[in-house]
Structures are given as structure tokens and as C-alpha cells.
Amino acid sequence: MFSKSRINEPGPKADDKPKAPEAQATKPNMDFTPSAPKGKVSASVLSSDLTIVGNLRTTGDIQVEGTVEGDIRAHLLTVGESATIRGEIVADDIVVNGRVIGRVRGLKVRLTATARVEGDIIHKTIAIESGAHFEGSVQRQEDPLASSAQAAATMRQQAPASPSQQPAPRPAAPPPAAEAPRPAPKPPVDAKPAQ
Numbered sequence: 001m002f003s004k005s006r007i008n009e010p011g012p013k014a015d016d017k018p019k020a021p022e023a024q025a026t027k028p029n030m031d032f033t034p035s036a037p038k039g040k041v042s043a044s045v046l047s048s049d050l051t052i053v054g055n056l057r058t059t060g061d062i063q064v065e066g067t068v069e070g071d072i073r074a075h076l077l078t079v080g081e082s083a084t085i086r087g088e089i090v091a092d093d094i095v096v097n098g099r100v101i102g103r104v105r106g107l108k109v110r111l112t113a114t115a116r117v118e119g120d121i122i123h124k125t126i127a128i129e130s131g132a133h134f135e136g137s138v139q140r141q142e143d144p145l146a147s148s149a150q151a152a153a154t155m156r157q158q159a160p161a162s163p164s165q166q167p168a169p170r171p172a173a174p175p176p177a178a179e180a181p182r183p184a185p186k187p188p189v190d191a192k193p194a195q
Contacts, residue, residue, distance in 0.1 A: 048082045055087070064098075077106075081114050090145060096132075105144045 043061035046052065050066035057073045064072070065080035070087045077091040083098035094106040096115040109123040113131035120136045122144040128134065 043076070043078070046083075048080070071102075079115075092145070107144065 048065040055070040061076040063078040064083040088103040099116040104121045111132040115132040
């Protein structure tokens with residue numbers, strides 16, 4: 001690559017003996033090494049001027065600053081203050097600073113003071129800061145990341161049936177036609193005026 005300039009270095013002295021190549025100091029290896037550890041990948045950032053229509057799925061981290069119309073599944077999901085998500089979000093760790101319209105499922109869910117969530121939250125742990133706006137229900141589950149069908153089946157097994165979910169009582173069967181009472185015959189109407 002480049003060699004060090006010897007312009008400002010003093011020249012060899014007469015009594016210096018040339019050094020053998022083995023005795024010369026070796027230079028450190030100048031190969032490129034990334035500053036971040038190999039196992040850690042930086043988060044994907046969706047900027048505020050970006051609109052995505054469709055589902056997103058990753059094993060990594062996502063930071064949304066724009067608009068997403070679809071479901072998102074990630075390891076860590078950060079919803080920025082200017083972001084709007086219309087769909088279900090599923091992640092191990094979810095931090096909501098912006099707006100989410102849809103279901104939220106995560107092991108750790110945090111709604112900051114600027115969060116606006118319209119939908120149900122299924123979580124293992126949750127934190128809601130003062131000032132957050134939330135419309136929906138909150139439910140704790142040991143495994144909130146299980147698929148929706150599995151979660152619904154588990155909820156039905158665990159929860160007793162409410163009156164609205166119980167089958168309606170069957171109406172009594174009408175009596176057979178042969179046994180039905182017949183109305184009494186009406187007397188004939190006389191057309192003559194009464195005197």
C-alpha cells in the first residue's frame with residue numbers, strides 16, 4: 001500500500017550496521033475490521049417520507065419513521081413519533097412513540113407519552129407512560145408471540161364461556177297438529193233485524 005516517507009528521518013550513521021530482515025520489527029496487520037461486532041446488525045430504518053404497502057418480516061430490528069400499511073414482524077420494533085402503522089405488529093420488544101392502528105403482540109411492550117394506539121395489546125410485560133393514548137384491551141399471556149389462531153384457541157380454553165358465548169336455549173317444539181285444540185265454531189249470523 002503506502003510506505004512511510006523518510007524525508008524527515010535522519011539518515012543512517014556510519015557506525016550503524018544493517019539489520020537482518022528477521023530482526024526488523026513487523027508492522028501490524030492493516031486489514032479492515034468492522035467496528036461493530038459481527039453478531040450485531042444495525043436496525044433497518046424506514047424514513048419519514050417512505051410509505052410501504054405490504055407486510056414486513058425480519059429477524060433483526062426495524063425503526064419505522066414513515067407509514068406502513070401491513071403487518072410487521074421483527075425482533076425489536078421502534079415506532080417513531082412521525083410513524084403510522086396500520087396492521088398487526090409482532091416483536092420481542094416493541095417501543096411505540098407514534099401511531100399504531102391494529103393489534104400489538106410482544107414480550108415487552110412500551111407506550112411512550114407520544115404513543116397513539118388503537119387496538120388490542122397482547123403482552124408478557126407492558127409499560128404505559130403518562131400521556132399515552134390507548135383505545136383497546138390489554139391482555140397478558142406467557143407467549144404473546146404465538147400465532148393468532150393458537151392464542152385464540154388458548155384463550156377459549158382458559159376463559160369460562162360468557163353468557164353471550166353460550167348457546168341460546170332451544171325453543172320448545174310445537175305440539176303435533178292432530179292434538180292441537182280447535183277453536184269453537186261461531187254461531188251463524190242472522191240477517192233479520194231484531195224486533
